[in-house]
Amino acid sequence: MSSTYGKVDEREHAMLEARRKSRKRIAIIAVSLVVLAGVVMGAVFGTMANKKSTTAETNDNGDSISVSVKAVCDVTLHKDKCLETVGSAPNASGLNPEQLFKYAVKITIAEVSKARNAFTSSGDGTSMSACIELLDLTVDNLNNTLTSSEQGDVTLPELVEDLRTWLSSAGTYQDTCVETLAEYNDQESKTFGESQLKNATEMTSNALAIITWLGKIADSFKLRRRLLTAEVAVDFNVGRRLLQSTDLRKVADIVVAKDGSGKYRTISRALKDVPEKSKKRTVIYVKKGVYFENVKVEKSMWNVVVVGDGESKSIVSGRLNVVDGTPTFQSATFAVFGKGFMARDMGFINTAGPSKHQAVALMVSADLTAFYRCTMNAYQDTLYVHAQRQYYRECTIIGTVDFIFGNAASVLQNCKILPRRPMKGQKNTITAQGRKDPNQNTGISIHRCSISPLGDLTGVQTFLGRPWKNFSTTVIMDSSLHRFIDPKGWLPWIGDSAPDTIFYGEYKNFGAGASTKNRVKWKGLRFLSTKEANRFTVKPFIDGQRWLPTTKVPFRSGL
DSSP states (O other), X not given: OOOOTTOOOHHHHHHHHHHHHHHHHHHHHHHHHHHHHXXXXXXXXXXXXXXXXXXXXXXXTSOEEEHHHHHHHHTSSOXXXXXXXXXXXXXXXXXXXXXXXXXXXXXXXXXXXXXXXXXXXXXXHHHHHHHHHHHXXXXXXXXXXXXXXXXXSSOXXXXXXXXXXXXXXHHHHHHHHHHHHHHTTOHHHHHHHHHHHHHHHHHHHHHHHHHHHHHHXXXXXXXXXXXXXXXXXXXXXXXXXXXXXXXXXXXXSEEEOTXXXXXXXXXXXXXXXXOTTOSSOEEEEEOSEEEESOEEXXXXXXXXXXXXXXXXXXXXXXXXXXXXXOOGGGOOSEEEOSTTOEEESOEEEEOSOGGGOBOOSEEEOOSSEEEESOXXXXXXXXXXXXXXXXXXXXOEEEESEEEEEESSEEEEESOEEEEOOOSTTOOEEEEEEOOOSTTOOOEEXXXXXXXXXXXXXXXXXXXXXXXXSTTOXXXXXXXXEOTTBOTTOBOOSSTTOOOTTOEEEEXXXXXXXXXXXXXXXXXXXXXXXXXXXXXXXXXXXXXXXHHGGGGTOOOOSOO
């Protein structure tokens, strides 16, 4: 049947009208978004000094709340606390959101310092010592946030990722304090700690929420990120020349040897010679041998490089553990707090054994740290990726329960992950990630690794991880999973499910344990798209393209 020439079919006409209406709606939405973005940007980055803004509403006391105060407090998790504290800023109605953020950080420092003084005055030196150290670290990170945001040569949006990292870490340190008090089984101390830190933790969370919001606005306008802040700067030329050396052992500043052929017999003694807050690398060569010591790279020891004769030859060994009275945070055989730390060809062991429960081999709580061809060997809680940004390449991690755990932004790449036989009745869980706040930029990213059993694990259920906190974030990508991985994949922390707020991801894994057919049916478990997976690669997740090249540790920046 032929149709009349030139006549429009009614169905086709309806489709054309629908398309026109759709295009019109899209245009209206696009224009609205541009207008909205302009309004928000005006509020965020416009200069409002010496001008009174229109009041949006009043608080419980009948005082007016400025547009800027309402805008920043609306994005926080503790809005009433924000209105109470940030809203009390001098001339609050004349401050823009950037200025209110800086004020939020300033008053948080004062609140944390107040809490620290309360811990110091409590008189219980044993259980409170860890908290005092952790609150010192909290203040350090808050001070980094404040001083960096007040630099005149960079704008606040350019600093967002650093600021989020330091505020995320500040929150983690406070959480660790309360967790440490809980390990002493002293309810009175735990209650004391929670009450002293309530205001500080809420205010830290609010500052983090505000900078996260500002960062999203900045990203939407594709504002450039700064290449390097003064606070985390390393003398790149010195570092590059040094680390290009084919054998770091030959250019070492300090040699440690058990047989007396070096300057010192212990690593702890060698560390005392590290210049305070040095921007140049200090290389410590640790000759082969087993060093029975608990080593701590203090927060003032910047840019230390520890290089051994091999991960099975130069070994640091300890046995501190929770059962014998040392809290998890202080049990590490080797603990790192100094930024810019690097280790290669080293082994870190905790020999306490499975019956002693939490016993850490390596704890890292320092920013911009890298580990290359190292082994971390223990049972429960082997590798504590505590806080800040961390990278692990071609390392071997051995353990049983939650043996890669913490709340850093950490990437493990081309590593061997080896669950071993736990105590009778125990299940193996490879990860336990501790993200507690949705605005923290933390998580465990396992990329291009192999997960296989160390020895015979017949009869032992082994899971990829379990959610330690409500926003636990862990992804496993492009990795080889042995058949011993339980088909469910993931284990609940308690009960038979997990919070909907977690983010667990799997992407293009392979091997008999990689089948997702029988995985747990959790809302928070995702089988990632390429775009989603890319978020957890070295370049965006730990800002690795900026600082890893100077280490000369190989890395893959994307998928």
